[in-house]
Each structure stands twice: as structure tokens, then as C-alpha cells.
Amino acid sequence: MVNIKNISDDFPILAQKINGHRFVYLDSAATSMRPNFVLDRIDAFYKSSAANPHRGVYALAERATAAYEGARAAVARFVGADTDEIVFTRNASESLNIVMYCHAQYALKPGDSVVIPISEHHSNLVPWQIAAAKTGAELRYLYTDAETGLIPDSEIERKIDKTTKIVAFAHVSNVLGLRFPAEKLVARARCVGAVTVLDAAQSVPHFPVDFHGLDVDFAAFSAHKMYGPMGIGVLYGRRELLEKMPPFLFGGDMIEYVREQDTDFAAPPHRFEAGTQNAGGAVGLAAAVEYIGAIGWANIESREAALMRRLTAGLAEQKRVSVIGDADPGARRYGVVSFNIEDVHSHDAATILDSFGIAIRAGAHCAHPLLDYLGVKASCRASLGVYSTEQDIDRLLECIPQVRRKLGYGD
Amino acid sequence: MEIDALYSEIITEHSRSSRNRRRMENPTVSRQGVNPSCGDELTLELREDGGVITDASFTGEGCAISKASASMMTDIIRGKSRTEAARLCSAFLGMIKGEQPDAETLDALEDAAALQGVSKMPARVKCAVLPWHTLKSAIEDLKDQ
Numbered sequence: 001m002v003n004i005k006n007i008s009d010d011f012p013i014l015a016q017k018i019n020g021h022r023f024v025y026l027d028s029a030a031t032s033m034r035p036n037f038v039l040d041r042i043d044a045f046y047k048s049s050a051a052n053p054h055r056g057v058y059a060l061a062e063r064a065t066a067a068y069e070g071a072r073a074a075v076a077r078f079v080g081a082d083t084d085e086i087v088f089t090r091n092a093s094e095s096l097n098i099v100m101y102c103h104a105q106y107a108l109k110p111g112d113s114v115v116i117p118i119s120e121h122h123s124n125l126v127p128w129q130i131a132a133a134k135t136g137a138e139l140r141y142l143y144t145d146a147e148t149g150l151i152p153d154s155e156i157e158r159k160i161d162k163t164t165k166i167v168a169f170a171h172v173s174n175v176l177g178l179r180f181p182a183e184k185l186v187a188r189a190r191c192v193g194a195v196t197v198l199d200a201a202q203s204v205p206h207f208p209v210d211f212h213g214l215d216v217d218f219a220a221f222s223a224h225k226m227y228g229p230m231g232i233g234v235l236y237g238r239r240e241l242l243e244k245m246p247p248f249l250f251g252g253d254m255i256e257y258v259r260e261q262d263t264d265f266a267a268p269p270h271r272f273e274a275g276t277q278n279a280g281g282a283v284g285l286a287a288a289v290e291y292i293g294a295i296g297w298a299n300i301e302s303r304e305a306a307l308m309r310r311l312t313a314g315l316a317e318q319k320r321v322s323v324i325g326d327a328d329p330g331a332r333r334y335g336v337v338s339f340n341i342e343d344v345h346s347h348d349a350a351t352i353l354d355s356f357g358i359a360i361r362a363g364a365h366c367a368h369p370l371l372d373y374l375g376v377k378a379s380c381r382a383s384l385g386v387y388s389t390e391q392d393i394d395r396l397l398e399c400i401p402q403v404r405r406k407l408g409y410g411d
Numbered sequence: 412m413e414i415d416a417l418y419s420e421i422i423t424e425h426s427r428s429s430r431n432r433r434r435m436e437n438p439t440v441s442r443q444g445v446n447p448s449c450g451d452e453l454t455l456e457l458r459e460d461g462g463v464i465t466d467a468s469f470t471g472e473g474c475a476i477s478k479a480s481a482s483m484m485t486d487i488i489r490g491k492s493r494t495e496a497a498r499l500c501s502a503f504l505g506m507i508k509g510e511q512p513d514a515e516t517l518d519a520l521e522d523a524a525a526l527q528g529v530s531k532m533p534a535r536v537k538c539a540v541l542p543w544h545t546l547k548s549a550i551e552d553l554k555d556q
Contacts, residue, residue: 347474347535351534363448371450
């Protein structure tokens with residue numbers, strides 16, 4: 001199932017030519033590609049088992065239910081949670097919205113605060129603005145040190161105080177690639193009695209994550225950033241919290257019993273899964289979990305660390321390239337690095353690199369407040385997946401100098 | 412389109428040029444345009460005298476395509492009447508939408524005609540049209556004065 005010597009051979013999408021060149025995909029932080037193993041499992045589900053889970057009592061329906069609930073169990077094992085604490089959603093954004101709509105808007109009141117790092121992705125930022133606006137609570141930011149990109153301990157101590165009811169943060173920044181001190185943030189939040197929300201979208205593809213071990217209350221991630229399909233994500237919630245929360249959407253399969261005028265709702269996780277679910281997506285996500293397991297974390301982490309060292313060292317050697325949030329060139333970055341080329345807007349850089357077959361992200365990376373705070377308008381971002389190779393990195397580094405040349409600037 | 416056609420000499424020269432990229436003293440109208448999706452922002456300043464745009468300039472941040480487009484546009488509209496400027500604006504926006512302009516219109520668009528190829532790059536269309544949409548609003552502002 002894994003071609004461990006040439007992992008990229010498992011990903012059919014990478015075999016194509018783009019603009020006449022070998023395709024170099026360096027935008028896995030936006031969405032990762034999917035291996036044949038995952039695509040085949042989804043295909044097989046739709047070809048052999050795709051009845052509606054939880055409804056029929058015939059053979060195919062039993063098979064569909066087993067596939068869907070089996071996927072939930074596999075995901076729970078993958079992130080160190082109990083099976084009934086895993087809710088399937090559309091994506092990490094929807095998961096975070098459920099926390100806002102079904103927990104935060106009831107838990108917050110004027111005088112309370114929600115604390116988040118300034119580096120958050122809009123999906124873990126806008127819902128908290130809305131929660132604050134709905135309830136009169138204050139949205140408070142933890143500012144990163146402009147030099148290191150990290151949050152100083154003093155900032156954590158000062159901002160998370162007895163008014164704080166929710167602390168929400170990304171495990172790994174989708175712009176800086178730096179890992180935030182989840183343990184420290186959770187400990188401080190516990191100390192003041194606040195609920196913690198972990199955005200694990202950029203961490204689960206790159207290193208093992210254990211929600212029970214981290215002691216977070218809620219967590220969210222998307223399948224499509226970890227070699228699974230688009231359109232399915234996960235909300236983890238501590239059982240006691242999920243049990244107290246009202247449903248998110250109302251409809252079929254999320255009920256216990258419906259009378260003419262009122263309804264008993266199902267227990268979590270089904271309370272939060274109204275209507276026919278993306279069972280094929282869940283099967284694909286479970287396949288992605290299995291695929292990651294087959295490569296092995298030790299393998300993934302050592303490969304990605306070596307590639308990231310090669311990339312950051314190469315960027316540091318480039319003339320007229322500056323890395324964002326980079327005082328410590330040795331800082332460990334998890335799959336993501338952002339940079340700018342002098343005089344060049346990132347959109348021009350991305351268009352020119354695309355002409356060489358290289359896909360990188362350009363723009364604000366759904367993190368306007370961070371870029372404003374850092375005084376950067378936009379940036380280029382290169383990000384890695386298990387299929388990334390030394391050749392991919394070298395090709396990017398070789399083509400970067402072409403960008404200024406194409407635009408008529410000197411070397 | 413080929414990358415060398417998109418970043419042709421005429422386009423990159425305009426993108427690097429600071430001739431029209433300056434603040435103006437006492438403009439008749441100053442109008443800001445923003446591309447929220449990429450963070451590009453531009454302030455267009457026009458001075459009008461007796462119904463004629465006697466000077467045009469811009470400042471702001473943007474990619475090479477939006478800066479080139481702004482530089483070309485300010486060159487073209489200088490010395491034109493408000494009505495002529497509005498007509499050129501429609502002609503340019505039509506061209507980027509994929510309409511084939513006639514020879515006379517291409518001629519009137521001068522250097523900006525070089526941006527025609529952008530119409531085939533949906534992701535970059537918004538860069539090319541930002542200055543022109545801003546011009547459209549600025550002309551509306553002139554009418555209100």
C-alpha cells in the first residue's frame with residue numbers, strides 16, 4: 001500500500017506535467033494530495049457498500065454503518081480520543097463553528113474574555129469575533145514575538161486571566177510553520193478554569209497528536225490536509241462538554257424520538273450529525289489514517305524535518321529572499337515556511353514559479369491580522385507533504401532567482 | 412498564456428516605473444481601491460481642470476500586473492476629458508472580460524492593450540482591473556462635485 005522508497009509514486013496527481021514541466025507541488029498546507037490507497041478505498045465504498053448508514057437493516061446498510069462507524073473508531077485511535085468524542089463535520093472550520101454556536105455563545109457573558117494568538121487562521125478567529133459580538137465578551141490576542149514568531153510566556157500569563165473562559169489556538173501556524181506550546185497554553189487555561197480549543201489542522205499531518213494526552217477540551221481538523229478527501233472534517237469534544245451542548249443542525253438521524261411538538265435528541269456524537277453524512281469521506285479519512293500509519297511517524301517526521309532543513313537553509317542562502325518570522329534560522333518548522341522576494345509581490349512570484357511547474361501559495365494565507373501585525377502585505381508560502389522530495393526543494397530554490405529576472409530586476 | 416507574454420518588457424517596465432507612482436498636490440479627487448483577496452491597495456489621484464484630466468497619479472501596494480495597469484492607465488487618461496476617460500475605462504474592462512476590441516479601441520488603449528492576455532488568466536484578472544475600477548469610482552466622484 002505504500003511505496004516507501006518513492007512515496008510520490010503513490011500519488012497519481014503528481015505524475016502530470018504542468019506548463020511543460022515536472023509538477024512540483026508545494027502547497028500541502030492548503031490541501032494535500034491523495035494516494036491511490038485512499039482513492040481506491042473511497043471508490044470501493046461507493047461500488048460495494050454505499051447504502052445509507054444507521055437506517056436500513058439489510059446487508060448493504062449494515063456494511064455502510066460498519067464502514068462509517070469503523071472510520072470513527074479509527075480516527076479516535078489516531079488522535080487519542082474515545083470513539084463517541086469524534087464528530088464528523090465538513091471541515092475544521094465547521095468544527096470550530098460548532099464550538100462557537102453550541103458552546104461559546106451560551107458559555108460567554110459580558111466581562112468574560114476569549115484569548116487567541118494573533119497568528120490564527122481566519123477559521124479559528126472569525127468565529128471568536130462573532131462569539132464576542134454576540135455575548136459582549138472581549139476577544140483578546142496573544143501577540144507573538146515579532147523576531148521569533150513565538151508567544152512569550154509573560155504574554156500567556158498576563159492575557160489569560162480569571163475573566164478568560166475560552167483559549168483557542170492552532171497547534172502549528174499555517175503561515176509560520178512554528179509549533180505553539182499547547183501544553184503551556186492548556187496548563188494556563190486550566191489554571192483559570194477556561195475551556196481550550198485546539199486547531200490541529202496543520203499538526204495532524206506532520207506529527208502524532210494525542211487529544212487526551214494534551215488535555216484539550218475541543219479540537220478540530222480536516223481530512224483533506226492529511227491525504228484524505230475534501231468535504232470531511234472532525235470535531236473532537238470532551239464527552240462531558242459534548243453531552244451538555246445543544247444540536248448544531250436539526251434533522252434526520254440526530255434524534256432519539258420525535259413527537260408532534262417536541263423532540264428528544266440523540267446522544268453525542270450523532271446529535272451533531274444531522275442528515276445523511278459524508279460516509280464515503282469518512283471511509284477516505286480512515287484510509288488516510290491507515291496510510292499515515294503504514295509510512296510511520298518516525299519516517300514522516302525525519303523525512304519532513306530533513307526536507308525543511310534543506311528548504312530553510314536554501315532560502316537563507318538566496319540573495320534578496322527573507323523568511324517571515326525568522327530570527328532563529330534553526331527554528332523547527334513543521335511543513336510550512338513563508339518568505340518574500342525583494343521588490344516582488346507574492347502573486348507575481350507564484351505565477352512565475354507556476355510557469356516552471358511549481359505550485360506555491362501566495363497572498364495572506366487566511367491570516368490577515370497576523371500579516372498586519374508583522375507589517376507584511378502578503379507572502380509566498382511553500383509547504384510539504386509525505387510525497388515531497390529533495391528534487392522538489394532544489395527545483396524551487398533553482399527557480400526563485402528567475403522570478404526577479406522575469407520582472408526585470410537585477411540579481 | 413506564455414509567461415514571457417504576461418511579463419513582457421512593456422508590462423514589467425511600467426510595473427517598475429515610478430513616473431506615475433507619486434502623491435499629487437491638491438488633487439480634485441482621491442479615491443482608494445482595494446482587492447480584499449490579495450491585499451492589493453491603490454490610491455488614485457486625479458486633477459481636473461475645465462472638464463479635462465490634467466494629471467493622474469497613483470500610490471499603493473500591489474503586484475506587477477496591478478502596478479503596470481495603474482501606470483499605463485494614468486498615462487492614457489492624462490489630457491483626456493472625463494467622458495473619454497470613462498469610455499476608455501469601459502473598453503479596458505470589456506477587453507479583460509474577454510471581448511475582442513476593434514483596432515481603433517486597441518489603439519486608444521495604447522500600452523494598456525498589452526494586458527489583453529490577462530483575460531485568459533482568471534486568477535490575475537482582478538489585479539489588472541483594480542486601477543480601472545478605481546478610476547470608474549473616481550469619475551463618479553468627479554460628477555458629484
